[in-house]
Amino acid sequence: MLCFTYTYLKAPASCGFIATASIRLLAIRSSLFTWLMNAEIKKQYPNAECTKTIKIFAFFMCEVLHFFNLIGSPKGPTQKMNLFQSITSALDNTLASDPTAVIFGEDVAFGGVFRCTVGLRDKYGKDRVFNTPLCEQGIVGFGIGVAVAGATAIAEIQFADYIFPAFDQIVNEAAKYRYRSGNLFDCGNLTIRAPWGCVGHGALYHSQSPEAFFAHCPGLKIVIPRGPIQAKGLLLSCIADKNPCIFFEPKILYRAAVEQVPEEPYTIPLSQAEILQEGSDVTLVSWGTQIHVLKEVASMAQEKLGVSCEVIDLQTILPWDIETVCKSVVKTGRLLISHEAPVTGGFAAEISSTVQEECFLNLEAPISRVCGYDTPFPHIFEPFYTPDKWKCFEAIKKMINY
């Protein structure tokens, strides 16, 4: 219901009369759809709250409408795509334009366990889209070699939770190749993709967000999109970028996030945070799935507390856009950073530390971090573990009343 009201009221600000009418119709339709799905769930599980997935799906149906309004939104014919389809589209564009590009990893040949590479092997050949043996250190090492030899390497790690065997190759080799060789050699042509983040039932080994481990490694770039349009643009930027990049894909959004994504290739710049919503009282920073939680929190704060929130999607974790975040905190005086990964040593700590160095005298309240607890990611306790909107809302209340 919230989505419906929000969209219905926001629509006129964006577009002309006819568009407004059709948007309102769409808003009604999408909310009806959400309500219907909710009803279905309630029939089977009468005591359950509407599941997170459904809510995100509903949110996205609303989000579709707002993208008419995006400044600098990509042009050309678009197609309704979910996140995994937008990834496939980016990979398709890459294989078409770059004859050296190859995609490899476990199970990518049949289309991948998350369907990101469906159809590519048939279209481009088995020498370009192929399975590797089950060995992450081999996948990344092999990818480095492909990149060093001058070809474009797109390596898939099946879950970010399994990236650790490749940690040595990533941190000791890929990140340092250019520096240690005096720029004689580099593996800038390497991009590593991995599904990332909580999914509702993933537990310890299918839910991790390991960006903080790699953020400590100069020479790498780490990128995390929040939806299909960002995913395609950011992935294409990573592939084009002449530095080794790790691209984490929020797996819970693979199906749930649906947007009108341009079919033609386009890039979204790296190391540039995006201000999704301007505000004057609190700055909210996150990346990936958590952005959608923060957007809901922003409307809750506006409604219930009359607090105006500025929502920033960091997009690139390393090197991160210090300027945009600091400028925002100078304006609002309050910062909340939220991520699923455990709070100690999480990337929020880096942002918090830098912001207090740069904007100390502008702060009205201590910087707030609403993150996962310092435990492994639990299975049945996931609803308690995740930094949900109520925890973020409470943190904002505390900051306002400091």
Next chain:
Amino acid sequence: MAAVSSMSKMYGLCFHAVRQTAGLKASRLLQRRGFRVTVVQLQQPFDSSLEKPQFPGASAEFVDQLEFIQPNVISGIPVYRVMDRQGNIINPSQDPQLSKETVLNFYQKMTLLNTMDRILYESQRQGRISFYMTNYGEEGTHIGSAAALDPNDLVFGQYREAGVLMYRGFPLDHFMAQCYANADDLGKGRQMPVHYGSKDLNFVTISSPLATQIPQAAGAAYAVKRENINRAVICYFGEGAASEGDAHAGFNFSATLECPLIFFCRNNGYAISTPTNEQYRGDGIAARGPGYGMLSIRVDGNDVFAVYNATKEARRRAVAENQPFLIEAMTYRIGHHSTSDDSSAYRSVDEVNYWDKQDHPISRLRHYMTARGWWSEDDERSWRKQSRKTVMEAFERAERRLKPNPELLFTDVYQEMTPSLNKQRESLWRHVQQYKEHYPLDLYEK
């Protein structure tokens, strides 16, 4: 079946596996370059009426006797050689019959490397450079293999392959510049000594972590294969590095993905202080090859011609058939592991002397040359003097040269300079301006 199992007992697992692999690979020998349809894809349709295993995982017969395959390390894979320890050709058909110029070049490169090693080892002892690793005893593995490759072939090394670079023509000045980390270093002074690299000579810069280059070489070979040119990749590593997980990954990937790659293992008996009987329990590294479906050979690493022949044939076939080859070159590390090591702590001087005096690649080649009247005592004396002189001159030049500009501390982290790094660079400069007397600025270029 009986014949096969008795042969197993004689030669062990290795031979049995090699035979089986040879059978499977027979079809590959007939194919030219291009992407082969692997045997796995030619699987017969499932038929349970036949008394034959239908498992997708292995192609074999049933057997009704319980018997564990016995690995045999007493008489393992034989060692291929061309010359005996006195430099005489054993089987004339194996003599590569290289020209006098070529053989003299081999000899001069090996001895020049030896001379450079002596001088740079001493310079570390005198505090002029921070660290050094010698190549004593393994010169044959470097020169023999490097000579068998095309200059265009991409080399991934571990750290004890300086002879490959020397053979390819890396100037003494560049060796010295890297060891001294001076302003002429191609690597811009960022790494410890002996971490050489050369884009022009297709020698990928050395890194300290062991065996990381092995799966990288497989990837590079795959990319090279797709370019469809006459180019191979070679990957050097020691028998210790072969224990790393990356080695297993590299072998498996190169075989399954059909890469034109030569794996060259220098089995020199020690990984720092760890002898081979604490490194592995099987029949060395060559015996692992068949486990991956790879053609493998063991050669006498102190016999330049054996190394040359094996590498030459492996290269020819790797490129023609798109498959990896494993060469295990048996040799001995005469020197210490590095300047931070004193090997008398874990091995006897007698053992080292045996290899130095009685089975050295340089002396064996010298015997071969003197037997043909290509090299005399006078040649030896004047060459020693000349090579020492050129090394000393390069050494003195390197000593005098300034270190690179400290700006280079901050570049090449990414292709482009980032705002954050720029800020850090500026903050270092401000700090150094304020405290300049505490920083050795005079040693560095401005």
